[in-house]
Amino acid sequence: MSEIDLTQYKGVWCFGEVRHGKLVTQTYELLTIGSRIAKELNEKLSVVLVGHNLQGWTQELLEAGAEKIYLLDHPELENFTDEAYTKALAELAAKEKPNKILIPATTVGRSMAGRLATILHTGAIADVTDLTLGPGTNGAGGRALNAIRPTYGGNLFVTVRCEKCRPEIITVRPMSFPKAARTPGKIGEIVNVPINPSSWNLKTKVVSYAPEQSSELDIGSADKIVSGGRGLGKPDNFNLVRSLAKALGAAVGSSRPPVDSGWIPYRHQVGLTGRTVKPKLYVACGISGQIQHLAGMGQADTIIAINRDPECQLMKMATFSVEADLNEFIPLLVEEIGKQKN
Ligand SMILES: Cc1cc2nc3c(=O)[nH]c(=O)nc-3n(C[C@H](O)[C@H](O)[C@H](O)COP(=O)(O)OP(=O)(O)OC[C@H]3O[C@@H](n4cnc5c(N)ncnc54)[C@H](O)[C@@H]3O)c2cc1C
Structure with missing residues (x-):
């Protein structure tokens, strides 16, 4: 040069x-x-x-x-x-x-x-x-x-x-x-x-554009996010995360393993190789809190961690830590939120 x-x-x-x-x-x-x-x-x-x-x-x-x-x-x-x-x-x-x-x-x-x-x-x-x-x-x-x-x-x-x-x-x-x-x-x-x-003399041309049809809230602009991690155990358990997100009016996020396993599309991934979010409320369900995940959500105002392991990083840094099995706790929480709303 x-x-x-x-x-x-x-x-x-x-x-x-x-x-x-x-x-x-x-x-x-x-x-x-x-x-x-x-x-x-x-x-x-x-x-x-x-x-x-x-x-x-x-x-x-x-x-x-x-x-x-x-x-x-x-x-x-x-x-x-x-x-x-x-x-x-x-x-x-x-x-x-x-x-x-x-x-x-x-x-x-x-x-x-x-x-x-x-x-x-x-x-x-x-x-x-x-x-x-x-x-x-x-x-x-x-x-x-x-x-x-x-x-x-x-x-x-x-x-x-x-x-x-x-x-x-x-x-x-x-x-x-x-x-x-x-x-x-x-x-x-x-x-x-x-x-x-x-x-x-351009070699590429956009022939048409069709926006994705989705009624989901986008994690990039959401005030509240409920995210699921490997602790969900199986893809169907994202329905637990979705039900909590719906009850709270929140967007659905994910750590990387569920995305890598094809349980949920990449646009939901929070973290170093996913998206950076800064919501008022971040609920992490079955997420341990590895540094690459924290890089994407560590600046959330209030963090709630739901995890069986009280010693994992997210439980230690969360504003509120709930030591529980998410399979049992999330349905109870959704029910309780429903009662409060009524
Ligand atoms: C270059 C690079 C980039 C990366 N980028 C990202 C990224 O963008 N985003 C990201 O998230 N990761 C990223 N990772 C991966 C990261 O290192 C971790 O592997 C990942 O964040 C772990 O995800 P997890 O917390 O869901 O899974 P784990 O670390 O496996 O944690 C699962 C948690 O679930 C809990 N659990 C299990 N069963 C239950 C139950 N029944 N009830 C309640 N709790 C339960 C466990 O106690 C555990 O704490 C990256 C890694 C590398 C090397």
């Missing part, structure tokens, strides 16, 4: 992910950390939106802290493909030379970041949970950006720096930062970037 003039790169960008017509909430989490870094660097905070019919999000994003918004809006970008979205973002970044690009570590963001880094001949740091400026230098006389991320299955946290790479591309793990507060009426600059995807 040839030496580049690092001083040319200015500004903090957040990739605003619009998924099937909705802006994902992680964009507001990026704005919290993006705005902190931009202020410390005295650089501009921008959001880049790629997709179609994007104008509707601009005011919210300005109010959430963005100073400038780039719109890469085209009918051919209505549905996400790695190839087209990354191409759009890479063309703009090559021209504008941002210093940092923050991308949510969602499925879309994780998929794009490596491809983007390759096109721009730079480095990407994945799945970051915190960012600080300094210690260390950034190769251009300023403070280095230190990216903190879990490694070795969540047993260690490492600090990674890309001192000679620009732009620095970073994917940020969902729920690592609170959502940015809004300042009503705030204004900023909106740039409609002219793009022509037809000229990109």
Whole structure:
């Protein structure tokens, strides 16, 4: 890689992910950390939106802290493909030379970041949970950006720096930062970037999109989650978890073993290789509390553990620990909740 003039790169960008017509909430989490870094660097905070019919999000994003918004809006970008979205973002970044690009570590963001880094001949740091400026230098006389991320299955946290790479591309793990507060009426600059995807000779095309038909609450946004683990013993016992979730108005989560065994789809998995959740209430049924599970739910406000083993990690750290056989306890609890409701 040839030496580049690092001083040319200015500004903090957040990739605003619009998924099937909705802006994902992680964009507001990026704005919290993006705005902190931009202020410390005295650089501009921008959001880049790629997709179609994007104008509707601009005011919210300005109010959430963005100073400038780039719109890469085209009918051919209505549905996400790695190839087209990354191409759009890479063309703009090559021209504008941002210093940092923050991308949510969602499925879309994780998929794009490596491809983007390759096109721009730079480095990407994945799945970051915190960012600080300094210690260390950034190769251009300023403070280095230190990216903190879990490694070795969540047993260690490492600090990674890309001192000679620009732009620095970073994917940020969902729920690592609170959502940015809004300042009503705030204004900023909106740039409609002219793009022509037809000229990109794209090899991938979305033919159609059919959303999954499900009435289940999504664990990513639920206030209450009831999760089941290997202690359920068999797939049918997820009905116990579902009945408790229904009684509480909660979403259904899972540790990894039931997902690996095919008892429940992956979208329910909480943890290091699943999803990070931060509900007000997390009920763990037959889950021991290995570090990889805690990485996904350890920040819940109130944790209730139901387990036969009082010595397991989740029972020790829970707000309320219930030493019981879940096969006996959950039906009693559901019945009691029903009585209380009546
Ligand atoms: C790289 C890597 C990534 C990983 N990512 C994840 C991840 O994202 N999410 C995740 O969850 N795990 C993940 N894991 C797996 C993790 O290490 C653990 O194996 C897993 O979390 C254990 O799940 P568990 O608690 O359901 O099962 P166990 O650890 O087997 O615990 C079962 C619990 O059920 C209790 N129990 C059994 N029967 C009953 C009963 N009848 N009533 C009440 N309690 C009962 C037991 O006492 C025990 O505490 C990962 C591992 C690695 C190496």
